[in-house]
Amino acid sequence: MTTLLFTHDDCIEHDAGFSHPERPDRLRAVVAVLEAEAFAALQRRQAPRAEREQIERVHDPAYVSHILGSVPASGHYSLDPDTALSPGSGEAGLRAAGALCAAVDAVLGGEARNAFCAVRPPGHHAEAARAMGFCLFNNVAIGARHAHAAHGLERVAVVDFDVHHGNGTQSAFERDGDFLFASSHQSPCYPGTGSEAETGVGNIVNAELPPGSGSEAFRHAFGERILPALDGFAPKMILISAGFDAHASDPLAQLNLTEDDFAWATREILAIAGKHCEERIVSTLEGGYDLDALGASVAAHVAVLMDG
Numbered sequence: 001m002t003t004l005l006f007t008h009d010d011c012i013e014h015d016a017g018f019s020h021p022e023r024p025d026r027l028r029a030v031v032a033v034l035e036a037e038a039f040a041a042l043q044r045r046q047a048p049r050a051e052r053e054q055i056e057r058v059h060d061p062a063y064v065s066h067i068l069g070s071v072p073a074s075g076h077y078s079l080d081p082d083t084a085l086s087p088g089s090g091e092a093g094l095r096a097a098g099a100l101c102a103a104v105d106a107v108l109g110g111e112a113r114n115a116f117c118a119v120r121p122p123g124h125h126a127e128a129a130r131a132m133g134f135c136l137f138n139n140v141a142i143g144a145r146h147a148h149a150a151h152g153l154e155r156v157a158v159v160d161f162d163v164h165h166g167n168g169t170q171s172a173f174e175r176d177g178d179f180l181f182a183s184s185h186q187s188p189c190y191p192g193t194g195s196e197a198e199t200g201v202g203n204i205v206n207a208e209l210p211p212g213s214g215s216e217a218f219r220h221a222f223g224e225r226i227l228p229a230l231d232g233f234a235p236k237m238i239l240i241s242a243g244f245d246a247h248a249s250d251p252l253a254q255l256n257l258t259e260d261d262f263a264w265a266t267r268e269i270l271a272i273a274g275k276h277c278e279e280r281i282v283s284t285l286e287g288g289y290d291l292d293a294l295g296a297s298v299a300a301h302v303a304v305l306m307d308g
Contacts, residue, residue, distance in 0.1 A: 003306045004106055004115040005039075006099040007031060008047040011119045013088025017076055020084075021252060021289040022121065022134040030118045030285060033295040034302060041306060043112065047099035047119060049091070050142065054101050057145035058138050058172050063129040067093065067136055079131040092121060093136040096284075100143030100239075101150075103282045108151050108237065114273075114305050116242075117284040118298075124166035124241045124286050125191060133164065133191055140241045140284050141172040144179060147237050154178055157235035159226060160185070161265055162243020162286040163253040165194030165206065169241065174200035180233040182226045184218065186211055186246070186253050196225075205229040211254040215261050218246070227268055234276045238269060244288030244297035252289055259293070259300040266304040279308060 012024045034042060055064050070077050071090040078084045096119035103115035123140055125133030140158055147153045158173070160166040160183040170193065173179035180203050185194050187208035194206045207221040230238070244262060246255035266283075273279045283305065288294035 002041055002043055002112055003302065004103060004112040005034060005042045005044045005118060006047045006103050006115060007118040008095040008099070010088065010091040010095045011047070014092035014121050015086035015088065016084050016134065025291060026288065026294060027118060027120050029291040029295045030298050033299045034118065039302065045102070047095040047117065048102050049094040050097035050101055054142055054146055055097055055137055057149055058128065058141045060129040067131065083131045083134055083136070089121070089136065095119060096121060096123065096139050097137045097142045100139045100282065100284055101146045104143050104147045104151070104237070107280050107282055108147065113279045113308060114281040115283070116302050116305060117282070119285060122243070122286040124160060124162060124169045125164070126168045127171050135168065138168045138172060140239050141169045143282055143284070144239050148178060153236040155180070155233060155235045156237050156239070157182065157230055157233055158239045158241060159230060159269055160241035160243070161246065161262070162241055163246035163250070163255050164190050164243070164287060166241055167191050167193040170194070170198065170200070170204055174204050177201050177203050179203060180205070180229065180235065182229050183207065184209060184222050184226055186255050189253055209255060212256065214256040215258065218255065218257055218261055219264060222265055222268070227272065230269070230272050231275070236277050237280045237282070238273050238277065240269065240281060240283035241286045242283045242301055243286030244294050247288065247290065247293040247297055249290040249293040250288065252287070259297045262297050263300040263304050266301050270304065270308065281305065
């Protein structure tokens with residue numbers, strides 16, 4: 001078995017506006033780096049559209065209707081100061097969420113050991129009835145709920161190493177002990193959530209890192225808080241919110257990590273997945289706004305997934 005890559009050209013067509021950091025070139029950079037010879041063994045699949053039922057396991061039906069019904073025929077429609085819709089946003093959002101569900105189906109069906117979803121817009125800030133932080137639908141939460149509802153998995157974990165706290169994912173799971181949400185993130189930083197005191201029903205684990213933290217602080221926090229919680233949860237599947245905006249070159253935060261740190265975190269998560277769930281992992285792209293750093297970081301992350 002190998003690693004699957006789910007993506008779709010429709011995800012390039014989402015345009016958040018002139019000079020917006022969450023721009024189509026992000027996905028172009030990711031796809032380009034994964035076309036290198038080192039990634040020839042990746043099995044590439046087109047991301048399907050998510051079904052309303054899948055999305056509504058996380059989002060209020062009225063909210064889903066609002067998002068899809070507000071897609072403009074031209075120009076932009078602003079959802080909040082950071083988040084906007086363009087004519088291609090509806091299809092992009094459906095493909096991004098659908099990629100996660102299809103990847104979960106494929107991995108749990110034994111078609112591959114793991115999968116990476118190269119999609120946009122990102123998702124981990126989207127709450128049940130609120131778009132925010134560049135995010136429309138919470139792709140990783142939709143995928144995790146799909147694993148639970150469609151496949152009957154009792155313990156599903158989401159690990160988030162994006163530099164920003166995944167407030168939407170935490171909100172989706174903080175009252176449901178069938179899920180673990182574990183996040184490392186810069187604090188203080190947008191969106192202002194993710195205190196280590198936020199523990200849900202014992203299933204939320206946050207590791208706060210001050211601005212200026214580097215590799216040593218990140219690996220210590222990840223090793224002391226995230227990994228023991230993940231191991232103790234003994235998940236049947238692990239999903240990763242793979243944001244790469246903690247990189248030292250990223251313009252939106254100051255955690256000063258390198259692609260080697262993302263590779264290290266991926267190896268550590270993979271080791272726990274090997275112990276508890278036959279290495280079943282589905283990872284999805286979240287943040288990362290310096291194109292060179294994003295490409296190098298995705299390459300490092302996917303290379304570890306492929307090597308096992």
